[in-house]
Amino acid sequence: MSATTINGVVIDDTFAEAFGMSALGLVITADTPKWANICATVMTGFGTSVIGAGAECGIDRELSPDETPDGRPGVRVLMFGFSPDALVPQLRNRVGQCVLTSPGSACYNGLDSATTMGLAAGPRFFGDGWQTAKKIGNRRFWRVPVMDGEFVIEDKCGVTTDAVGGGNLLMLGRDRAGLLEAAEAAVAAIAKVDDVITPFPGGIVRSGSKVGSKYKGAIASTNDAFCPTLKGVVTTECSPDTISVLEIVIDGLTSKAVAESMRVGLKTLIEVGPSKGLTRVSAGNYGGKLGQHHYHLKDLLP
Amino acid sequence: MSTLSFTLRAAPTQALNLSSLIPSKLAGLSTGDIERLELVEGPHGVRVGDVFAVAGTMTDRVAISGASQFLDYVGAGLDGGSVTVEGRVGNYAGRGMKAGRLDIAGDAGAYLASTAKGGIIHVKGSAGDFLGGTRPGDKFGMLGGTVLVDGNVGERAGERMRRGTVIARGKFGAAAGSRMVGGTLWTEAGFGPRPGPLLRRGTLIGPSVDEVLPTFGDCGRIDPVILRIISRAIAEILGPLAPKALPPTVRKLGGDMATIGKGEILLTA
Numbered sequence: 001m002s003a004t005t006i007n008g009v010v011i012d013d014t015f016a017e018a019f020g021m022s023a024l025g026l027v028i029t030a031d032t033p034k035w036a037n038i039c040a041t042v043m044t045g046f047g048t049s050v051i052g053a054g055a056e057c058g059i060d061r062e063l064s065p066d067e068t069p070d071g072r073p074g075v076r077v078l079m080f081g082f083s084p085d086a087l088v089p090q091l092r093n094r095v096g097q098c099v100l101t102s103p104g105s106a107c108y109n110g111l112d113s114a115t116t117m118g119l120a121a122g123p124r125f126f127g128d129g130w131q132t133a134k135k136i137g138n139r140r141f142w143r144v145p146v147m148d149g150e151f152v153i154e155d156k157c158g159v160t161t162d163a164v165g166g167g168n169l170l171m172l173g174r175d176r177a178g179l180l181e182a183a184e185a186a187v188a189a190i191a192k193v194d195d196v197i198t199p200f201p202g203g204i205v206r207s208g209s210k211v212g213s214k215y216k217g218a219i220a221s222t223n224d225a226f227c228p229t230l231k232g233v234v235t236t237e238c239s240p241d242t243i244s245v246l247e248i249v250i251d252g253l254t255s256k257a258v259a260e261s262m263r264v265g266l267k268t269l270i271e272v273g274p275s276k277g278l279t280r281v282s283a284g285n286y287g288g289k290l291g292q293h294h295y296h297l298k299d300l301l302p
Numbered sequence: 303m304s305t306l307s308f309t310l311r312a313a314p315t316q317a318l319n320l321s322s323l324i325p326s327k328l329a330g331l332s333t334g335d336i337e338r339l340e341l342v343e344g345p346h347g348v349r350v351g352d353v354f355a356v357a358g359t360m361t362d363r364v365a366i367s368g369a370s371q372f373l374d375y376v377g378a379g380l381d382g383g384s385v386t387v388e389g390r391v392g393n394y395a396g397r398g399m400k401a402g403r404l405d406i407a408g409d410a411g412a413y414l415a416s417t418a419k420g421g422i423i424h425v426k427g428s429a430g431d432f433l434g435g436t437r438p439g440d441k442f443g444m445l446g447g448t449v450l451v452d453g454n455v456g457e458r459a460g461e462r463m464r465r466g467t468v469i470a471r472g473k474f475g476a477a478a479g480s481r482m483v484g485g486t487l488w489t490e491a492g493f494g495p496r497p498g499p500l501l502r503r504g505t506l507i508g509p510s511v512d513e514v515l516p517t518f519g520d521c522g523r524i525d526p527v528i529l530r531i532i533s534r535a536i537a538e539i540l541g542p543l544a545p546k547a548l549p550p551t552v553r554k555l556g557g558d559m560a561t562i563g564k565g566e567i568l569l570t571a
Contacts, residue, residue: 029527070530106527132503132564134486134528135446135465136535143528150526 003280004298007270010239010280011297016168016262017285018293021050021080023163023253024087025111026095026119027063029074031104037062039102040075043094047079048200051220055090056080056165056251058197060110069108069139070152076110078197080251084117084159092122095153100126100144106152109139111253113158120153160253164293167250167258168284169265170208170226175277176244180204182276183246186265193261196252205247208284223284239280247284255293262295267302304361306336308354310368317392318342318353321375325362325383325402369408377404380421393430396423399447412456413437418466420447424543428453431475434468434485435461444468444485448539457494460487463504467536469545479506482565486532490545493567501558501565507532507548509571511555518557518567525551529568 004011028043030036040059047057056079063074079094081087099107100123109119120142124131127144133155134141140155169186173179187203190196198204213221224230225237226245238245248265252258269281283297308323318341322328328336337351350356354368362383366376369389377385378397390408399418409427415434429451434444435458443463454472463485473491482504492510499515533547548570555567 069534070527071534072527072530130564133484134505134532135484136467136486136532137539139535141528141531143526149524150528152527152531 004301006301008274009270009278011266011270011301012280012282013296013298014283015285015288015294015296016166016283017288017291018164018166018168018255018258018295019291020161020293021056021082021163021165021251022084022087022159022161023078023080023111023251024091024117024157024159025060025109025253026077026079026099026157027068027074027108027110028077028099029063029068029070029072029106029108030102031072033062033073035102035104036073036075039099039105040077042102043098044077044079044197044199045098047094048205050080050082050086050165054081055087055094056197056199057090057094058199058251060195060197061191069154070106072106078110078195078251078253080163080165080197080199084115084161087159088117091117091119091157095119096123096126099123100146100151100153103148108141108152108154109157111158111160113160115159115161116156117159118155119157120155123151123153126151162255163251163253164255164258165251166291167252167262167293167295169248169250169262169269170282170284171246171248171269171273171278172226172239172242172244172280172282173246173273173277174241174243174279178276179244179246179278182269182273182278183248185272186248186268189264189268190248190250190261193257193264195254195257196250196261198248198250200247200249203248205249206245208245208247211286237282241279243277258293259295259300262297263300263302266297266300270302304359305363305365306356306358306360307365307367308350308356310366310370311353311355314348314353314370314372316342316348317372317374318348319375320366320373321378321397323350323364323366324377324380324385325360325364326381327379328360328364331360371411374411376406377402377423380404390427395425396421396449399423409453410451414451415444415447415449415466415468416440417443417445418447418449419445422447422539423449425449425451425453428472429455429459429470431456431458432461433459434463434466435459442483448536450540450543454491455489460485460504463487467532469536469540471545474508479504479565488532488536488545498558498565498567500561502562503564505565506567507552507570508567509569511567511569514555514567515558517560518555519559519563521554521556521566523551524554
């Protein structure tokens, strides 16, 4: 494996291996940007990995009043799951518990797609018979009476099966605090790319996993090859000076959006990283046999 | 873009059914074929050539020059393209219309847009009774689309209407929204007496009501988000013709409690 060195950062000759996923998008609005963000943040909470959280969720971007159906400030959120069927209970529970309940909120489709799924299928029945629908143009909106007025929720939302989950960048550094700052800068750059989310806390995951475990019942366990504290006792991927490894996981509505995110993330790391103790950038894969999408770092270099 | 035009030779003396004069039904026909189309069937039938001078080539636009209360079913079944009329028309204009645009420079008679499912109708004059309504045999009245009337609207607009939006710059006559099942009636001038008899669902929006039915309950001031959605959606559909955006707060009269009572009259003033 030959690596490239740019600006003092070693870029491994490897690739990120990502999987085909299903995804949907929602537009959440509220009276103020603050409350749109509160609603979207809670609604996408505990949405880090499909393995344990059921869906991978995050905020794509904030929307100006001009961009929303009701002319109020909004946020676009994306939800990723194994299949449209797997997204059904996630959508129902998250919208029912986190959007319906949030003061002043309204919830609309945020993804144009020929394939749709019921968005108001569950939440509208909260109206106990007083819910009514209003169809305007081609869009049907449900109005559910609630204590602060009406909760408006669109009847259906678009769903795509062309989404990609698991684009990633692994960052190795010799300064744990500095590496986190470099990773934060990369996440901020990726946030500017449309149609993608970084579902882990703050966009960053520190507990990369490998498939399987010595313990029965655990389907994944710590990625010991990237654990700096084990580098002398296991077959390690860490460099001798590695103190910390962080990963950014990227889910996107399209493969192109994931590739673009990795490109801008990589660019930022190369620019910002050296002063923060970043020594190497790698990517996670399973040998290329499991995921349909391969993103080679050498193809994404600035 | 060229237009196929129909110019009235003389004022008709009997009701004519103009439902065949829409782009999809005229496509591929020669001028001779078009002139032989029947506007009144039977032994005393009337053909297009008997009453109209036909000129131009067919694209997706039909223009009717002339004005008469006997021009019935103008733009009925329109499913794309446009039909324009330079003067007044008779009954059933835009009936069963699915898409496209119907522009009427004068008044429209009764049953404008009855059972229409889509498209845009703009009447520069006033419209008659049962706008978007049902005639015997119809299960529902208007089922979709957008109607804009610059003048006033007759009685019982939106009778058994289910979806779609009717906007009047003038006033609606008595009993607007009678037996309405859904959809929106929106006036910038106000409703006549007793709107919404047996209103099940659906929304009547206007600055005033001449006389409120006793079976409507005052729900007070409300500020529903749906008003913003309606304003923006209609602005998108009608462009510069769209009415002024709705105010954020309205007074709601809920009813008709003589039936399921899920309808609403929203007072904007």
